[in-house]
Amino acid sequence: MKTRIADIIRGHDRFEIMTHEGPDEDAVGSSRALAFALIALGKSVRLIYPTPIPDTLLFTPEPKNDKGISPQISIMVDVSDRKLLAGVTPQGEIVVVDHHRTKAEDGIVSWIDPGKSSASEMVYELIRELGTEITPAMASNLYMGLFGDTGGFMHSNTTAKVFKTAYDLVRAGADPNSIAYRLKKTRSLKYYQILCITMDRLIQAGRVYGSFICYRDFRDLRATPEDASGIIEELASLAGSELIILLRELNPDTVHASIRSKGTEAALKTARAFGGGGHGMAAGFTIKGRADELIEQVIEEGMKWAGKASS
Ligand SMILES: [Mn+2]
Structure with a gap:
């Protein structure tokens, strides 16, 4: 070809x-x-x-x-x-x-x-x-x-x-x-400010970790969703993590989820449960709602898939 x-x-x-x-x-x-x-x-x-x-x-x-x-x-x-x-x-x-x-x-x-x-x-x-x-x-x-x-x-x-x-x-x-x-080596200060917020809100459930960034955070920091690009990879560097979820509010009522898994297709399986898609170990979805209300639900879904071998 x-x-x-x-x-x-x-x-x-x-x-x-x-x-x-x-x-x-x-x-x-x-x-x-x-x-x-x-x-x-x-x-x-x-x-x-x-x-x-x-x-x-x-x-x-x-x-x-x-x-x-x-x-x-x-x-x-x-x-x-x-x-x-x-x-x-x-x-x-x-x-x-x-x-x-x-x-x-x-x-x-x-x-x-x-x-x-x-x-x-x-x-x-x-x-x-x-x-x-x-x-x-x-x-x-x-x-x-x-x-x-x-x-x-x-x-x-x-x-x-x-x-x-x-x-x-x-x-x-x-x-x-x-x-x-x-x-x-050219991260913006806003990136680290967003990272701080994200770490503050980090939720751990076994080997599943999740956090979120609200629309209001972007507004308060005068940051754009682009300033948050790479945060998910940062979270995925956590030793012992197997499935990592980051919710980001694109506007006050729309949430985008980025999901990463290590060695299994848990990311894709979790994303699919919410109508999303992607690669096996890197997936995502976009949904109506609020990040602080959805995070527990997405983590719960992730718990079902984390620890299971790829099928
Ligand atoms: Mn490419």
Whole structure:
């Protein structure tokens, strides 16, 4: 499929590259790197982000964005579900490059491989397939994506292949020290203030831990939900925890739950009980209600799944 996508790229001139809403390191890195590669091949490219790139991810080189073109091909990277495009409609013939565990849509050229760590790893292979030289700008973006989706070379998707790709990218000009520092050592003060609130409210039930952040906390701190991004990973670092739940009020009557589990699919099972979804060990849901009223209920559900092996 990689070869076929390379052929499609060679055979066309005008492209749009799009990724999922709430773009993360991998979404930004893979889309920008692919754009650089297509531009190097003499193609016109427009980049589309359904929601803005967070400020913290704006440090890697940015390719030229040819907004005015009418694309022949729309390449979706790090996303295969069009619902995650937040209403943006692809204008060209769709091509998908994604590593999430999803089914290819009929009639759409899709390279979907859940065995890959990240879309960035796949875009790296695609660029190699195209025979384009990996420039420092491409390497920096791809390294950011690889680093992001492996949790800094820590998650279970950190394969020997990932290190080989990282090695190649560093050789091609990515700076691992500066990229890691930009991603990991630039927390806002608001983040730590939110973390304090979260720790104050921490509830423990066996190996299940839960906490919540209210809409009013965000308002009082003049913080945005983005300032709370990463708090769940912080809680999941607690020794002895097996299932971790963080409820966040997006507005006064809507709660978003982030759930993490260690070694089992308890996170997904818990999220599903509330109509949510995700990966086995990282899942979530959004529900009407108040965080302080829902937290006990979600913890109770989590207790049913924690300690049970994956099925
Ligand atoms: Mn990804």
